[in-house]
Amino acid sequence: MRVHPILRLLAACTLLFSASAQAFGPHGHQTVGGIADQLLAGSPTAKSVRSLLGSNLQLAAVWADCAKGVGQVKAGAPLAYDGSGPYPECDYYENPASQAAMEAFVKRNAKSCYSNSSDESCRHKSYHYTDISPLREAYAPGLAGSSDHDIVHAVNACIRVLQGQDAPAPFNIRSKKEALRLLAHYLGDLHQPLHVVSAYLDPAGQPFDPDQPGLDPKRVAKASTKGGNLILDRSSKLHGLWDSIPGPLAVKLLAGEGASAARLLPATPGPLDGWAQSWASDTLQAGKPALSALSFKAQTPDGRWPASHGPSYSRERSELQRAQIIKAGARLAELLRALLP
Ligand SMILES: [Zn+2]
Numbered sequence: 001m002r003v004h005p006i007l008r009l010l011a012a013c014t015l016l017f018s019a020s021a022q023a024f025g026p027h028g029h030q031t032v033g034g035i036a037d038q039l040l041a042g043s044p045t046a047k048s049v050r051s052l053l054g055s056n057l058q059l060a061a062v063w064a065d066c067a068k069g070v071g072q073v074k075a076g077a078p079l080a081y082d083g084s085g086p087y088p089e090c091d092y093y094e095n096p097a098s099q100a101a102m103e104a105f106v107k108r109n110a111k112s113c114y115s116n117s118s119d120e121s122c123r124h125k126s127y128h129y130t131d132i133s134p135l136r137e138a139y140a141p142g143l144a145g146s147s148d149h150d151i152v153h154a155v156n157a158c159i160r161v162l163q164g165q166d167a168p169a170p171f172n173i174r175s176k177k178e179a180l181r182l183l184a185h186y187l188g189d190l191h192q193p194l195h196v197v198s199a200y201l202d203p204a205g206q207p208f209d210p211d212q213p214g215l216d217p218k219r220v221a222k223a224s225t226k227g228g229n230l231i232l233d234r235s236s237k238l239h240g241l242w243d244s245i246p247g248p249l250a251v252k253l254l255a256g257e258g259a260s261a262a263r264l265l266p267a268t269p270g271p272l273d274g275w276a277q278s279w280a281s282d283t284l285q286a287g288k289p290a291l292s293a294l295s296f297k298a299q300t301p302d303g304r305w306p307a308s309h310g311p312s313y314s315r316e317r318s319e320l321q322r323a324q325i326i327k328a329g330a331r332l333a334e335l336l337r338a339l340l341p
């Protein structure tokens with residue numbers, strides 16, 4: 001059945017407004033996927049995407065966050081999808097075959113995932129971010145907060161699978177379909193400033209350089225704000241504020257404004273295997289104002305740093321979110337054109 005484009009858009013809007021408000025997921029991720037769908041519409045790449053995924057990129061873009069609904073009731077218990085899912089948008093994947101696919105991915109990419117599991121043992125969660133200090137000028141492997149299983153390496157692992165090769169360890173990505181679902185999500189996270197740039201602070205709330213030579217890794221860990229998850233803007237986690245995309249912004253971008261702006265962006269230079277790193281460096285630079293506009297107070301006894309900012313911060317935040325979502329949609333389409341011509 002052909003669905004009128006306006007009806008399809010309305011369905012997308014309903015989907016967006018029904019969300020509980022979280023993340024460059026689902027609003028942000030769906031918008032990134034939707035912009036890429038519009039840029040690729042009618043191309044051979046769009047055909048390959050649909051035949052691999054069985055859906056469009058807009059739907060696929062939340063899959064990697066839905067997979068976070070796979071966990072264990074306690075250490076040693078079996079990994080299973082908990083049935084509720086992180087977002088209402090995960091409804092689409094709440095059927096036996098899709099749940100089995102999410103469970104299989106997590107089993108291959110985690111040691112354990114119960115409530116006290118670190119992101120190191122529930123490893124697939126660490127594929128969504130890197131934590132680079134705003135004191136650095138570019139992303140580079142080996143910097144504090146980077147790892148061989150951070151978002152840059154995760155994007156590169158998906159690229160390898162879509163090129164017909166195996167994913168390098170520690171990634172275990174079994175199929176092109178899985179790689180494409182993950183890529184549709186990770187490209188969004190790679191453009192969420194606080195999934196790339198992370199403040200490091202001392203107990204007094206002063207900047208701390210985590211890349212000084214000879215530092216004890218424990219001191220670095222203590223100074224990490226974990227992508228702003230340990231920074232409080234009044235009672236809200238700073239990370240969550242940057243994850244959350246205003247519904248009206250997502251609707252406008254999906255209604256065509258996003259794809260029009262994305263078409264004006266320059267192509268990424270250089271060989272494809274360097275794109276993820278250069279996009280991370282771009283997000284690091286673009287994302288610095290998200291932290292430099294804040295003043296930090298001393299760390300509280302429960303390990304958080306309260307922050308304050310001027311009155312223009314939330315307007316500047318939505319402007320930067322808009323720009324980053326447009327870049328993410330453009331680059332997802334650019335990457336898929338190169339991988340699935
Ligand atoms: Zn994510």
